Amino acid sequence: MLPGMGDDTCAITLKVNGSTLRLQVAPWTTLLDLLRERLGLTGSKKGCDHGQCGACTVLVDGVRINSCLSLAVMRDGASVTTIEGLAEGDALHPLQQAFIENDAFQCGYCTPGQICSAVGLLAEGHARSDDQIRELMSGNLCRCGAYPNIVAAIGQAMRPRRDA
Amino acid sequence: MNRFGYTRASDVGEAVHAAANGDAAQFIAGGTNLVDLMKERIAAPSRLIDITRLPLRAVKSLPDGGLEIGALVSNSEVASHPEVVSRYPLLSQAILAGASPQLRNMASTGGNLLQRTRCYYFYDAALPCNKRAPGSGCPARDGVNRIHAILGASEHCIAVHPSDMCVALAALAATVHVTGPAGARAIEFAEFHRLPGDAPERDTTLQPGELVTAVALPREGFAAxxxxxxxxxxxxxxFALVSVAVGLRMVDGTIGEARLALGGVAHKPWRDPTAEALLRGQKPDDALFAAVGEHLVRDARGCGHNDFKIALVRRAVVRALQQAVAGGPRA
Structure with a gap:
């Protein structure tokens, strides 16, 4: 057992959207609850809380995961990026911009998870076609059914911009 | 979730020791199934032993020409590993057919083997279930049983194992390496998961405190x-209603060796060597494939809603064998 770890709370260090934080967490605290309830980062959503809807998707060390099924204490030392950490100042992340340009949402509840998932998808580099985008985004549900425009937004972000 | 203690193990010996010292301690890696079960109060460990810092993340070639996959290699990493993609495409396909990219990024190789059934009754703590509460009964037998077993079930349990990856590992005849209080041992994949019998609370033949450290693949990957x-x-x-993993070694247009495993139909990946023997030495032929499908379901029994799976197995086996002869799913 590491120093600072009792059965009640454990001392961990997390880098969240670029800021290094030292935190005491109970072992049963999920990463999603830590982000939302303790750190006030409410962009990541608790949709189903069972890893089925993808609304809680964040990037841990650049890899997309379901934060609702992740215990915060197990992520000690990791770097977490949420929807709040994607923009550079006033400049939106290309995927955020693509979601706006393609009207890739209606109510917006699933959108932070969709965008974080899509950032992970682009980093993984396995998607080559719209069908592959659909398959590799199947862990993110959209109850409004904005899927066609979500696929279009991700497809746009995958291609180099011609007007740039 | 219940309150529990937390131990972060730094080597395999420490992890096994910690498990042996806690009555209801459980190992945790990806957590994709265990954390969910804890939220539903189906699992309530007194202590979690975090094994994610153990040195079990290597994929390495074995002297006998096989490939060893560390227990902590993620499902995503296995599916896209160049050696797996080129030599064991069956394993890569099976993994990519399951879950979502986020879950595959979290889920470990060892954990995939140990995931529990998604039987509705197992997951509902308000209802009886012999797997969750031994002796309480099985409401699935006369209940909603569309997703349940048609092969190898017992009066005590008709749950199915939910993994896709394990169906491929069964067809590939993998070996599971484990370490426990009594030392290290290797378990043939066919012996790793068990049929429910009168002890459906036990999914595997692992002994208390044993930790999966690696999965080893033999040299033959049936890549072609x-x-x-x-x-x-x-x-x-x-999840699969029915899945079929097939590996064939073709010799001059004849089936030299055949491996076939079914998912979604039993408490464990279902491999039947007598069905494989029907294919050996034969020319590929639809009538032969149909006979193999028929043979596989000779002892199958439906419970009502899942009766359709018997015909589905027959047909899926024929299609899978046709695909394998042609060279793969897209050939």
């Missing part, structure tokens, strides 16, 4: 003639 065919209610992100 294999397929994973999965039939499910949605095109993506759904």
């Amino acid at each position: 003639h294999s397929t994973y065919l999965k039939v499910r209610d949605r095109h993506s992100y759904a």
Whole structure:
């Protein structure tokens, strides 16, 4: 057992959207609850809380995961990026911009998870076609059914911009 | 979730020791199934032993020509590993047919073997279930049993093992390496999961405190003639109703060796060597494939809603064998 770890709370260090934080967490605290309830980062959503809807998707060390099924204490030392950490100042992340340009949402509840998932998808580099985008985004549900425009937004972000 | 203690193990010996010292301690890696079960109060460990810092993340070639996959290699990493993609495409396909990218990024190789059934009754703590509360009964037998077993079930349990990856590992005849209080041992994949019998609370033959450290694949990966065919209610992100893993070694147009395993039909990946023997030495032929499908379901029994799976196995086996002969799912 590491120093600072009792059965009640454990001392961990997390880098969240670029800021290094030292935190005491109970072992049963999920990463999603830590982000939302303790750190006030409410962009990541608790949709189903069972890893089925993808609304809680964040990037841990650049890899997309379901934060609702992740215990915060197990992520000690990791770097977490949420929807709040994607923009550079006033400049939106290309995927955020693509979601706006393609009207890739209606109510917006699933959108932070969709965008974080899509950032992970682009980093993984396995998607080559719209069908592959659909398959590799199947862990993110959209109850409004904005899927066609979500696929279009991700497809746009995958291609180099011609007007740039 | 219940309150529990937390131990972060730094080596395998420490992890095994910690498990042996806690009555209801459980190992945790990806957590994709265990954390969910804890939220539903189906699992309530007194202590979690975090094994994610153990040195079990290597994929290495073995002297006998096989490939060893560390227990902590993620499902995503296995599916896209160049050696797996080129030599064991069946394993890569099976993994990519399961779960979502986020879950595959979290889920470990060892954990995939140890995931529990998604039987509705197992997951509902308000209802009896012999797997969750031994002796309480099995409401699935006379209940909603569309997703349940048609082979190898018992009066005590008709749950199915939910993994896709394990169906491929069964067909590939993998070996599971474990370490426990009594030392290290190797378990043939066919012996790793068990049928429910009168002890459905036990999914595997692991002994208390044993930790999966690696999965080893033999040299033969059936790369030229294999397929994973999965039939499910949605095109993506759904458990198999029926799945078929096939690996064939073709010699001058004849089937030299055949491996076939079924998913979604039993308490464990279902491999039947007598069905494989029917294929050996034969020319590929639809009538032969149909006979193999018929042979596989000779002892199958439906419980009502899942009766359709018997015909589905017959047909899926024929299609999977046709695909494997042709060279894979897209050939």
